[in-house]
Amino acid sequence: MSDAAHAHDDHGHHAHPTGIMRWLTTTNHKDIGSLYLFFALFMLFVAGSMALLIRAELFQPGLQLVHPDFFNQLTTMHGLIMIFGVIMPAFSGFANWQVPLMLGAPDMAFPRMNNWAFWLLPVAGFFLLVSFWLPGGAVAGGWTMYPPLFIQGGISYDLTILAVHIMGLSSIMGSINIITTILNMRAPGLTLMKMPLFVWTWLITAYLLIATMPVLAGAVTMLLTDRNFGTHFFNAAGGGDPVMFQHIFWFFAHPEVYILILPAFGIVSQVIPTFARKPLFGYASMVYATASIAVLSFIVWAHHMFTVGMPVTAQLFFMFSTMLIAVPTGVKVFNWVATMWKGSMTFETPMLFAIAFVCLFTIGGFSGLVLAIAPVDIQLHDTYYVVAHFHYVLVSGALFAIFAGLYYWLPKWTGHMYNETLGKWHFWLSVIGMNIVFFPMHFLGLAGMPRRIPDYALQFTEFNQIATVGAFIFGFSQLILLTVVLKAIKGGEKATTQVWEGAEGLEWTVPSPAPYHTFETAPVVK
Amino acid sequence: MKSMWKQAGVVGAAILAASQSALAEYGYNLQVPASKVAQDVFQLHNFIMLVCLGIFVVVFGAMFYSLLKHRKSVGHKAANFHENTTVELVWTVIPFIVLMGMAYPAAKVVIDMKDTSNPDMTIKITGYQWKWGYDYLNDDVSFYSTLSTPREQITGAAAKGEHYLLEVDEPMVVPIGKRVRLLITANDVLHAWWVPALGAKQDAIPGFIRDIWFKADKIGTFRGQCVELCGKDHGFMPIVVEVVSEEDYKAWVAKKKGGAQVAAADNTKTFDTAELISRGEKVYQANCAACHQANGMGLPGAFPAISGSAIATGPIDAHINIILNGKPGTAMAAFASQLSDADIAAVVTYQRNAWDNKMGDAAQPAAIASARGGAAEAAAPAAQ
DSSP, X not given: OOHHHHHHHTTOSSOOOOTHHHHHHOOOHHHHHHHHHHHHHHHHHHHHHHHHHHHHHTTSSSOOSSOHXXXXXXXXXXXXXXXXXXXXXXXXXXXXXXXXXXXXXXXXXXXHHHHXXXXXXXXXXXXXXXXXXXXXXXXXXXXXXXXXXXXXXXXXXXXXXXXXXXXXXXXXXXXXXXXXXXXHOOOTTOOGGGSOHHHHHHHHHHHHHHHHHHHHHHHHHHHHHHHHSOOOTTOGGGTOOHHHXXXXXXXXXXXXXXHXXXXXXXXXXXXXXXXXXXXXXXXXXXXXXXXXHHHHTTSOXXXXXXXXXXXXXXXXXXXXXXXXXXXXXXXXXXXHHHHXXXXXXXXXXHHHHHHHHHXXXXXXXXXHHHHHSHHHHHHHTTBHHHHHHHXXXXXXXXXXXXXXXXXXXXXXXXXXXXXXXXXXXXXXXXXXXXXHHHHHHHHHHHHTOBSSOSSOOXXXXXXXXXXXXXXXXXXXXXXXXXXXXXXXXXXXXXXXXXXXXXXXXXGGGSOSSOOSSOOSSOOOOO | OHHHHHHHHHHHHHHHHTTOGGGXXXXXXXXXXXXXXXXXXXXXXXXXXXXXXXHHHHHHHHHHHHHHHSBGGGTOOOOOOOOOHHHHHHHHHHHHHHHHHHHHHHHHHHHHHHOOOSOSEEEEEEEETTEEEEEETTTTEEEEEOBOSOHHHHHTSSOOOTTTTSOBSSOEEEETTOEEEEEEEESSSOEXXXXXXXXXXXXXXXXOOEEEEEEBOSOEEEEEEOOSOOSTTGGGOEEEEEEEOHHHHHHHHHHHHHHXXXXXXXXXXXXXXXXXXXXXXXXXXXXXXXXXXXXXXXXXXXBOOOTTOTTTTSOHHHHHHHHHHOOTTSSOOOOTTTSOHHHHHHHHHHHHHSTTOOOOOOOOHHHHHHHHHHHHHHHSOTTO
16 A cells, blocks of 8 residues: 555655554645545445345345344445445545645645544544444444434444544535635636636535534434433424434435535546547536535435425425426536537546446436426335435446546556556446446336335345346456556556646646645646 | 346336336336326326436437547547537526426326325324334224234245235225325334335324325225334335225224224233233234344343343333333333233233243233323323
8 A cells, every 4th residue: 555655755855754654644635635545445345345245135035144133234334334434535535636736736725634634534434333343233223313213222323423423523624624725725827717627516515515514413413412311302202303303414415415426527527528638518507507506405405305294385395496406417417428529539447437427327317306206206215216316326426436536547646557458347347237236226116115124025036136146246346446456556557747648737737646745836827 | 037038128128117107017117006196106207207218318319429429449530619608508498498397297296195185084003113003093993013924934944925024914904985094103213104006105203193195996905015214123014905895894894893892801801821821922922022032032232131031030010011111212112002901911921931931920911900000191102
């Protein structure tokens, strides 16, 4: 892990601590970016293994491998870790590496806080994972933590609340850092409307995080006091309301959905113009679309709750506002396609993942539109249709964009081209495996299979078997990704400064690998 | 071989699924509707899917055309156009109009679903960990409905039946063609009551009552499941609704009332210990074994053992008390309103004499009735 990083040290101006102390004390945005990315990669395999265990249990009806309570622990922890331990840290890793490089800034605005924001994460991750070995096991109430079920659990539930607090703290600090960097440290001449789209999407994401993380913190604090200090925020017997938790939670968690996808939009908007050798079709409208999605994300939360029984006016309001999100999202998809149109495309691995993103994310968008229609949602809520929907937007959406970005910037980070053949194998196995897992889940949901069940009725057997086969293809093909990354760190064909023929932007003006310190003198952007 | 063909058909069928209602029976679409609301939702879903499919074909037709023709390897040179206000306005306004076309029929269905007025009959449904309770408010019939799939089928010790996990001991019975209003609540945690073919789904929220309605237009048996995670046995609390003719419904009500009288008579009887133990074992299997396990050993860390426990081998009053009133803040429910005096007496006696608990004593229904005295008021849920 540290070989390549040591190579960067030669470029440093100061004496650095070595070994573990170097990583514990580092304030360098590139080091911290790598730490975030390695953390995310490790957690991807941890939470991915849980998914494979879930799919193995669901290969056939009956209870074979795990006890129902342990099954619920697996689904809960898979969700929590994939969201807070994989997708969010991976995007933070990209932000740390790329935002200063794209802005022509020497580092992040608050390097010490940057270090702190990262090192909180392994602590939170440890709390989450260690709870499997505590009495009663890990949390089993779903990643949504709905009371009163969440009130019933043991000590690991309190520990999870603590972990959520720590992760929220980390996200808020990271966001303050990103916003300050973007607003104050741009190279002379780099106006806001000239910023690369990846930077724009992260700026908006950071505002979403600052606005919503405290809301989540409030919700879980109320859970904590309900559990331990005799309050009744969510207990009807004491004058509280369990549904209030859902309102507060989704007021956080719907913007969170966009926190998980906006940086992905940013990455794809960098990759497609590069390999189409043509500028992004509508830069300004992409920025406005991102901002509109962010604003709308605050007024749609109750579409996650159509079955709690809202008044008809509320049902209609949340249905209409949710449908409205399709407009800016459509603008984005049309822009990507228009950028490819009449380009001069080549299909290196980053481009393949970006194209798969556009296509498959749109399938997730369509199933999202189906679910926005309240009467249809009432039929499909809490079924496998929803599982299919959010995996299309989070796996072939967020995760595929992360893969695209990884292949795209890996040569800049390591100084070596990755192995293109292995990259293509990784792409094709991932995209085929992913569709085999998640496409049949639409049918399972339509036919009536509830989510979060360890055992199912016989008519659901075939599609579950197909999904499980796909899951193992998808899961094991991620070992190729690991190989590609490790090989590129160790060596390989030297990358040029430009790396990609069509690449544009400040990050492609520094040598590959990017020196330990870059842009000590700010570049001038015309 | 058969399943191979089915698997091969998946991809092709996916494309057709949207438009072909006939495919419903093959499991590629929503279940065959048995009520008007379910029918409306079914058609709405098909319509939305068709529109989505159309958009998908146009947009990605263009993209894949571009991927084929506008590539460097076929010598295509990149154009340099970008920003075109007209194009950008068009692709903002047209989706908006399409969405309005979807919103209108959807809103009509929402308004219809939400109108629970003028019911012909009302049934109150309560979710428990892990069973459903039904109270027919007009006909004065009440019962609990639990999974009837034998444990051996779940563990794989026996072959699985046709309705594996979708069968119950006491189905909910309703007459055809009647507007049935459901008042849905829960006793402990969130549950959700769902019968897909009837298009009726509602979260069951402890302390609150929410209502929905349906009118079944087909005679038959319709199956559903709890769809809100409610703990360990979330996957094992199915719902079965039998839609019958008006006459059959009346006969069913009469039969249920007769059964209730027999059960009530038990509450004043005195049983011998052997009778109580054999009855108690059945009550235990239906109500306690999910957590405390058939062998009384519980699940360490999650659910305590009863075999050798201080409560089951201590004073009998404390034992009766915890079964009547539960243990707040844990999954241990209050069974005062769920079980009859005779059933509680039986299960207490069983627990005190089974496994390692050789207490040799017994509880009689009369003892439960007197224990209920003050306890019943304390145990009554606040919302009722």
